[in-house]
Amino acid sequence: MQNEEFYHVFEVFSKRNHKSDFQHQFSLLAPNHEMALVMAQENFMRREPVVDIWVVKRSDITKLKPEDKKALERLDNKEYRLxxxxxxxxxxxxxxxxxxxxxxxxxxxxxxxxxxxxNAAGSDSK
Structure with missing residues (x-):
């Protein structure tokens, strides 16, 4: 299981132009952040132009636990706000x-x- 400790999963996000939002592109395996960024840059330099790239270690991303998702449900009926x-x-x-x-x-x-x-006189013209 040495590979699992050496390689980490990174999520790659890119931005096509200065006005666009970041979009998730793909996941990759790399030993560290620096190598993950180099691998992401190499992938995009061959394929499409981008103005910025984010590389995030998947384990650093926080998500809600299933029991915490209940907090997202509305407690009151305020559909008029939607x-x-x-x-x-x-x-x-x-x-x-x-x-x-x-x-x-x-x-x-x-x-x-x-x-x-x-016509103006009201008679038919033939």
Missing amino acids: TKGYGYLKKKWRKYEQQVLDEKEIMSWGGDQRGPNR
């Missing part, structure tokens, strides 16, 4: 638009029955 988005607005706007009168309909109320094929 953002559902504005997807319903499109349907609501469509319904509103169907109720709005258009210009042609309003103009038809004026009693002008000539239509588009009639």
